[in-house]
Amino acid sequence: MALSQTDVTRLAGVDAARAARVLSDVRSATLSGQRAPVAPRPVIERSWDRMLRSGVDPDHDFRTGLLSREEVRRRRDTSELRHVLPVLREGLLAVADVAQHIMVVADEDGRVLWREGSSAVLRKADGTGFELGADWRESVIGTNGIGTPVVTRRPVQVFAAEHFVRSQTSWTCAGAPITDPRDGRLIGVVDVSGPLETMHPATLAWVESVARLAESRLRERHQASLEQLRAVAAPVLARLGGRAAVVDRDGWTAAVTGMPYQNRMGLPKALSPGRRWLPTLGRCVVEPLAGGWLVRAADEPVPRGATRIVLDLTQPRRWSLTVSGGAGTWSHELSPRHAELLCLLGLERDGRSAAELAEGLFGDPARTVTVRAEMSRIRRYLGGLLDHRPYRFCEDAEVEILFPDDPRDLLPHSTAPALAGRRTPGRER
Known part of the structure; x- marks a missing residue:
């Protein structure tokens, strides 16, 4: 009887070795262009496609140079991740050590900054290049529990032969991104990794929950800093x-x-x-x-002039909006969700209602509350350049979207149905 993706996931929880063999057959068939016995999970299939297009060799372990100790220390000292290490350690290390896993914390560039856990597993990790200062970007190492969450901006578990590079297929990894609650910017990934036989179906949910606790701690720190700033602001504003x-x-x-x-x-x-x-x-x-x-x-009149809005989606994780007009030029770095919404509005100049945006983003027109909340946040920096009922760019603005050279690289984190079709090569823009 043929297995489905769901069957393989369930099988991995009770017979990791057999599930690994099935996935090995899937990997071999897919990478050789043959029909696989089970389709890879969508998140894995999209990652493999990126690897094949970027030229990562699945049969050769390529590693870039390690960061120096001084550079690792410098990145640690400047990373917001340092403030949440106690949360990560408390939530992950005790269980990880017993389960023969290690906890790895990497920055937004996929560089390993901290590594703790089972000493035996740490020694095994050294053999795969999973070391301090190592570069675990997906474009370098292939599909993995650090680099893939950096690209997709969501938690990802990579089990056994779901890894693109053969030397990693004896491992299982579960990684979750950590974002700065002040601006939604990715600041790193926390990952739990170990030998494939130690895999548990609940590992990904466990890692994700601890990552959300870490973000909550960052939010508390931000509120405390605002309270300190209010104390400074009060006498200044009073005058x-x-x-x-x-x-x-x-x-x-x-x-x-x-x-x-x-x-x-x-x-x-x-x-x-x-x-x-x-x-x-x-x-x-x-x-x-x-x-x-x-x-x-300053209460001076703002010079009038034609407004040009450029939405730049060409960079893998650096989406931005630049506005030029009579009042000057300014730019704003976009969160993943805002990049999706503004792309949809740029593609449909006549505008979209909240329900239509919800349909395009989630495939569910009922999720208008989420859309309206995000559009409210966008209006804080775009102001009068956005109209509503329906949501749209103002008629006077010239809007240009800069797309990646390869349409398959368009907002790779996005699962929005309205954008999925635009990743087809050769499609008219």
Whole structure:
């Protein structure tokens, strides 16, 4: 009787060795262009396709140079991940050591910064290049529990022969991305890895839950820093008239005067003191404060002119929006969800309702609450350049979308039904 993907997943929980043999047959057939006995899981199949297109050799273990100890230390000292190591250790290490696993924490570039757990498994990991400072990007090492979550932006378990490179097929890995709650930026991945026979079906859910706890801790730290900034802001704003706000370095609002409170103000990536134009207030005077900025409205008329909006989706994980017009030019780095939504709006200039966007994103028109919440966040930095009922870019704006050279590289993290078809090579844009 033929097995299905679900059958293989269940089999892996009770007979890891047999499941590994089935997946080995799937891998061999798929990579040789033959019909596989079971279709690979979609997340694995898409990853294998990326590897084949990028030229990763499945039968040869390629490794880049390790980072120096000094560079590992520098990255540790500057990474937000250092603040959540106690959470990760408490949630993962005790069980991982008993289960003959190791915990690996990598940065957003897929570089291994921390490695802890079973000493026996750590020695085995050395043999596969799973060392401090190693580069485990998917484009270098193939499908794996660090590099693949970096690309897909979601938790991924890679079991046995689901690894693209043959030398890794005796391992099982479960990795979950960790994002900065201030801006949605990926800051790293936490992974639990070990010999394939130690695999458990609940491992991925366990790793994901600990990653979410880590993000919760980062959110608490951010709220504490805003409270400190409010103490600085209070006497400053008390002396001012007009519209002004004190925000942190990422634009999150600590306090305002003379204007409605909003959670976050859109700031350019490289803000500096002086007279600036910001989407929320227009012409402003920006002054540095300890831990943030004092932003005062200059109340000058904004020059009129044609507005050009460029949505750049060409980079693998650096999607951005650049606005040029009479008030100057500014850019904003996009989260994965905002890149999806703005791409859909750029493709459909007549606009889409919340239900239509929900259908395009999730295949479920009922998920309008999620769409409206995200569109509200987008309007914080795009302001009057977005209309609603339906949601659309304003008529006066010239909108251009820069796509990847290969359509299959369009927002690889996205599972949006409306974007899946646009990854077909040769399709008209």
